[in-house]
Amino acid sequence: MKVLVPVKRVVDYNVKVRVKPDNTGVDLSNVKMSVNPFCEIAIEEAVRLKEAGTATEVVAVSVGSSACQEQLRTCLALGADRAVLIETDEDVQPLGIARALQALQAKENADIVIFGKQSIDGDNSQTGQMFAALTGMGQGTFASELNIEDGKAQVIREIDGGLQTVKVSLPAVVTTDLRLNEPRYASLPNIMKAKKKPLDTTTPDELGVDVKPTVETLRVEPPAEREAGNLMSILVVAEHDNSELKPATRVALAAAAAIGGDVDVLVAGAGVDAVASQAAAIAGVNKVLVADNAVYANQLPENVAALVVEAASGYSHILCAHTTNGKNFMPRVAANLGVAMISDIVSVESEDTFKRPIYAGNAIATVKANDAVKVVSVRGTAYDPVAAEGGSASIEALDNVTDAGVSEFVSEEVVKSERPELTSAGIIISGGRGMQSGDNFVLLEGIADKLGAAIGASRAAVDAGFVPNDMQVGQTGKIVAPDLYIAVGISGAIQHLAGMKDSKVIVAINKDEDAPIFQVADYGLVADLFKALPELEALL
Numbered sequence: 001m002k003v004l005v006p007v008k009r010v011v012d013y014n015v016k017v018r019v020k021p022d023n024t025g026v027d028l029s030n031v032k033m034s035v036n037p038f039c040e041i042a043i044e045e046a047v048r049l050k051e052a053g054t055a056t057e058v059v060a061v062s063v064g065s066s067a068c069q070e071q072l073r074t075c076l077a078l079g080a081d082r083a084v085l086i087e088t089d090e091d092v093q094p095l096g097i098a099r100a101l102q103a104l105q106a107k108e109n110a111d112i113v114i115f116g117k118q119s120i121d122g123d124n125s126q127t128g129q130m131f132a133a134l135t136g137m138g139q140g141t142f143a144s145e146l147n148i149e150d151g152k153a154q155v156i157r158e159i160d161g162g163l164q165t166v167k168v169s170l171p172a173v174v175t176t177d178l179r180l181n182e183p184r185y186a187s188l189p190n191i192m193k194a195k196k197k198p199l200d201t202t203t204p205d206e207l208g209v210d211v212k213p214t215v216e217t218l219r220v221e222p223p224a225e226r227e228a229g230n231l232m233s234i235l236v237v238a239e240h241d242n243s244e245l246k247p248a249t250r251v252a253l254a255a256a257a258a259i260g261g262d263v264d265v266l267v268a269g270a271g272v273d274a275v276a277s278q279a280a281a282i283a284g285v286n287k288v289l290v291a292d293n294a295v296y297a298n299q300l301p302e303n304v305a306a307l308v309v310e311a312a313s314g315y316s317h318i319l320c321a322h323t324t325n326g327k328n329f330m331p332r333v334a335a336n337l338g339v340a341m342i343s344d345i346v347s348v349e350s351e352d353t354f355k356r357p358i359y360a361g362n363a364i365a366t367v368k369a370n371d372a373v374k375v376v377s378v379r380g381t382a383y384d385p386v387a388a389e390g391g392s393a394s395i396e397a398l399d400n401v402t403d404a405g406v407s408e409f410v411s412e413e414v415v416k417s418e419r420p421e422l423t424s425a426g427i428i429i430s431g432g433r434g435m436q437s438g439d440n441f442v443l444l445e446g447i448a449d450k451l452g453a454a455i456g457a458s459r460a461a462v463d464a465g466f467v468p469n470d471m472q473v474g475q476t477g478k479i480v481a482p483d484l485y486i487a488v489g490i491s492g493a494i495q496h497l498a499g500m501k502d503s504k505v506i507v508a509i510n511k512d513e514d515a516p517i518f519q520v521a522d523y524g525l526v527a528d529l530f531k532a533l534p535e536l537e538a539l540l
C-alpha cells in the first residue's frame with residue numbers, strides 16, 4: 001500500500017508574525033520556517049503504517065517554491081521513503097494545490113493520501129477535501145484514530161459535538177487532527193540518511209495543471225462599494241442535528257444579509273421537518289429547500305456536497321457555518337464547482353470581498369473572490385445571529401438523492417450537556433493544564449452552574465485526557481467570543497488566544513504573574529486556582 005503525504009512549508013508555530021507596514025502581507029523575512037504541524041502528524045501516521053507492515057511506501061509531496069525542499073528533507077528524515085516537489089513560485093491556494101496533487105496522484109496511484117487538517121498560516125482547512133472531490137475519493141477528515149482493514153479506512157473524527165466514526169473505501173483521503181499521534185523527532189543519523197533519499201522535482205506545467213489563484217489578497221482595504229441593482233442570490237446550507245437548527249446557521253444568514261439579495265436555506269438531513277420549519281420562521285429567508293433522506297442523516301460530506309452542487313445552479317453565493325461539518329463538505333462543493341473557497345470569514349466587505357483571520361488571528365486578510373460563484377464559510381462569532389422568528393418562507397422538497405457510496409457512517413459519540421454550547425455561550429469558564437486532572441474540573445462546574453456558563457479547555461487539558469476534544473478552544477479548536485471568558489490555569493499560548501481573544505471581557509486566574517494570558521486579560525488574578533476557585537464560587 002502506497003501512502004502519499006502532502007506537506008506544507010509554514011512559519012514555525014512558535015513565531016508570532018507581524019503584518020508588514022504597507023499592508024501587503026505578513027513579514028516572513030528571517031523567520032523560522034517548518035513543516036506545518038498537522039502535516040508532521042500526517043507523516044508520522046504514514047510512517048507508523050509502514051512500520052506496522054500496512055504500508056509499503058511513504059511519499060512526501062509539497063507544492064511551492066524550491067525552499068520547500070528543506071521541509072521535504074525533514075519528512076525524509078522522519079521516515080518518508082522519497083519526496084516530490086511540485087515547484088512553483090505562484091502564491092498557490094488550496095484549489096490549485098489540490099489540482100496539482102490530483103495530477104500527481106494520477107501517476108502515483110497512492111492508496112491513501114494523508115493531509116494535515118489545516119495549515120497554521122492560511123487556516124483554510126480545504127485542500128484535503130478539495131483533492132478528495134477532484135479525485136472522487138471518500139474522506140475521513142479531522143482524524144484522531146485511523147485503522148486500515150479490508151480495503152477500507154476506519155476513521156474516528158473529531159467533530160464539534162464529540163467523536164464520529166466513518167468507514168471510507170480505499171483509495172481515500174484522511175486529514176489529521178492533533179490527537180492522531182505525537183510525531184517523533186528526527187535523529188541525527190536519520191537526518192544524514194535523508195540526504196541520500198530521492199527528492200524529485202516537477203512543475204505544474206509538466207503535470208499539465210493551472211495553479212493560478214482565483215482569490216486575490218488585496219493590498220489595501222478600501223471601503224467596499226456596492227453596485228446598484230446587482231441583486232445577489234444566496235444559498236445558505238443549514239447546520240443542524242436533524243431536530244434543531246444550530247445558531248451558527250443564523251450567523252451565516254447574518255453574513256448573507258450583509259451581502260444582500262434573496263436568501264434561501266438548504267436543509268439536508270433525515271427527518272428534518274422541524275429543522276425546515278425553524279429555518280422558514282427566520283426573518284429574511286425567502287425559501288427553504290429540504291432534502292430529507294437517510295443518505296443525508298449523518299452529513300456524510302460526499303453526499304451532502306453532491307446535493308449542494310446540484311442545488312447551486314442560479315446562486316451567486318453559497319454559504320455555510322465554519323463548523324467541523326461545514327469544513328468537511330464545503331471544500332468539496334467548491335472543488336466540484338471549480339471555484340475557490342473563502343473559509344472562516346469574519347466580515348463581508350462587499351459581495352466579492354471578505355475579511356478573514358490568518359496566522360492564528362495575528363493578521364486579518366482582506367480577500368477578493370474572482371470566481372463567478374462565491375463559496376464561503378462564516379465564523380460563528382462573525383455576526384450576531386439573525387432573529388429566529390419573524391419570517392414565513394416557503395418550504396420546497398428536493399427529491400434528487402445522491403449516495404456517492406464511497407463512505408459509510410459507523411457511529412457517533414456526541415457529548416450531551418445541559419450547559420450552553422461553547423460557540424454561542426455568553427459566559428465561558430475554561431481550564432488548562434493547571435487544573436491537573438479531569439476530576440478537578442468540578443471546581444469550574446460549580447462556578448459555571450452559578451453563572452450559566454459553558455466550560456471550555458486548552459489543548460493541553462484535552463491532550464492530557466482531562467476533558468473531551470469538543471471542549472478545546474483555540475486556533476484548531478472552537479472559536480468563541482462570549483461576553484465573559486474566564487481562563488483558569490491557562491498560560492495564554494497564541495494558539496489558545498486565537499480562539500478567545502475577541503471575548504468582550506477576559507478574566508485570567510494564574511499563579512504565574514508573567515503568564516502571557518495576563519497581556520490580553522481585562523482582569524487578572526495572580527493566585528493558586530485551587531484556593532481562588534472555591535472562594536469565587538462561595539462569593540457568587
Ligand SMILES: Cc1cc2nc3c(=O)[nH]c(=O)nc-3n(C[C@H](O)[C@H](O)[C@H](O)COP(=O)(O)OP(=O)(O)OC[C@H]3O[C@@H](n4cnc5c(N)ncnc54)[C@H](O)[C@@H]3O)c2cc1C
Nearest residue numbers: 432433434458459460474475476477489490491496511529
Ligand atoms: C498546531 C498547534 C495547534 C494548537 N492548537 C491549540 C488550540 O486550538 N487551543 C489551545 O489551547 N492550544 C493549542 N495549541 C497548544 C498551545 O501551543 C499550548 O501548548 C496550550 O495552549 C497550552 O495549554 P495550557 O495553557 O493549558 O498549558 P500550559 O502552557 O502548560 O499552562 C498552564 C498554566 O497553568 C498555570 N498553573 C499551573 N498550576 C496552577 C495553579 N495551581 N493555579 C493557577 N495557575 C496554575 C501555569 O502557571 C501555566 O501558566 C496548539 C499547538 C500547536 C502546535
